[in-house]
Amino acid sequence: MAITIKLIAQKSGFSASTVSHAISGRNPGKRSLSPETINKIRAVAQEMGYRPNLLAAGLAQSKTYAIGVLVALLRGDFYERILEAITEVVWPEFSPLLAVHNYDLQRERREIDLFLGKRVDGVIAACSGREENIEAYQSIIKNYSMPLVFVDRGLNGVDCPVVRGDHEKTAFLAAHELQKLGHKRIIYATAGAKLESTELFKDGYRKAMGEAGLEPIVLHPDLAVWNKQINRQLAADVVDQVRRGDGPTAVVCQVDWLAYDVLAQCELHGLKVPDDVSVMGLQDCEPSALPAISLSTIRVSFEDVGRQAASVLLKLINGEDIGRQTFMIEPSVIMRGTTRAI
Amino acid sequence: MAITIKLIAQKSGFSASTVSHAISGRNPGKRSLSPETINKIRAVAQEMGYRPNLLAAGLAQSKTYAIGVLVALLRGDFYERILEAITEVVWPEFSPLLAVHNYDLQRERREIDLFLGKRVDGVIAACSGREENIEAYQSIIKNYSMPLVFVDRGLNGVDCPVVRGDHEKTAFLAAHELQKLGHKRIIYATAGAKLESTELFKDGYRKAMGEAGLEPIVLHPDLAVWNKQINRQLAADVVDQVRRGDGPTAVVCQVDWLAYDVLAQCELHGLKVPDDVSVMGLQDCEPSALPAISLSTIRVSFEDVGRQAASVLLKLINGEDIGRQTFMIEPSVIMRGTTRAI
DNA sequence: GTGAAAGCGCTAACAG
């Protein structure tokens, strides 16, 4: 048994409530304590190595000092960066309770249930995008009045703030930069899940092509699951197109990791980058800056996404009304070695 | 207010304790419920969207359904892989409560305090290696009787199981493979913190060199902090050595990311890899498999480290006695394109 | 089979 407030009360000769106040430093009913009392109590507590049971405190206050963070995956230069930023912002008041849904419907539901059961003080989620779980998300807000913030993409029918990169602009910029370099036949490739974000990326690309009076070409296989093999296959398809007589002179990949595969396939088929074809990624993942890769890309600061999401959540927790605003992080162009003017 | 057991009791016409038993499916005092009762209660609960408050349940049972996971950082192809594996193993009984110490002494202490305050059911930690916090870790075990498992490295004076890669063997294998390729002058470089693990890596390298009757050369700058710039500088130093008349013909880097910098520096100075110098990493990070990098390395499965750590923790939570055993994950050799025979 | 009652450790009125 760990040591409790009662013990401290006994040892210090005060009552439990006095101890509680002295330790917490709060004072609800305008209660005031003499400095000596406070010091004495704190000294005893210190000496005995007393650490308040936050669970019990939480039960009494309906507060858990934890927020739920639900991500799709834990790898890929994306969620971990968001997660890290969130952790920093809410520290030390809240600890992130981590959950991963892996785009699995049941799993996503279950994770939300766990958050609910644990009565976390708020939730930040990168949803799977599946409509089947709309209700689950709604119940977070409606039945439990827990603050909820979506990252990277929203979900139709769920009324809460969304913090994400400006996907549309991100893809727009990529196509636009390539156009500035003289490219006209630009292909867009993605193996992304059927998410709001995936669509926005494509929209941005299409918009850039439309404004320039160019024909958009989108490669987006319709898949239920995703794995590395799929990226490779998609990259092979892209390169196939490029090698055609009238094929694209440039390709935009929805995420840098896909672009790496395209680079690899180019090499495999004797295509020189950027001489024979220009390649751009989106999102600026870590390896892109390595000289051996040197991928031109559009950077999105996931750190900013995480930070912003966390601070919006904190506001919500503090009772501010945010509505269902969307907060967007600005992308920026990073031209490296895989693109050239033609 | 969320809905409580009392409400369910009222609506279903049973008492709170009966409801509790029906819902949880447990039966402590050999209590038995009629199936109809169970069904009826469950139906009502279902209908009202009842979700037991795990906090309250936890308070009553001294169980929190959460484990603390303390890592050094959240990026770098390492902790997130461990974290993901842990999450999968403990799911759905426990949720990981995430904490990051970033090698900061105060921060580490504070994170431990938070775990203690939250009364998590167990802790998995990648400690900072600083002795100042030995007591904090000890109090997890001694004062709070919480199960504790270290990952990647232990801490002298803290009596608990450690799960980690076989660091010594990992570095040994790297040097050994290079020796098999005919290399005699092999340099070892690291910018690692002063951790048990860092020392073990060096030991393994030295052992391999010793057994082969070769002179070990270790480059290990003595630093308080770490940043990307440091890796680059270290890589530059390595390449400096290589370019000397009688310099090393091969280099082993304690982590793949350092090797990437070495590769970059080589290119910068006109050194061909592997023609002029062979380069090996350790740990097999994601980018190493990219054709543009194709780094020879020694693979350590962090997934296995995480899984093993989690399952040891579960055993500890279930009351098994593990002592302070060290569980080691076997490394495996992965030769790619940055090494050659001479 | 089921209910009553005490209690987990802490907080927050309400008294004094």
Added chain:
DNA sequence: CTGTTAGCGCTTTCAC
């Protein structure tokens, strides 16, 4: 300035 009391929502002994 400080103590008493009544919960927070659930579990669990004990009694019927």
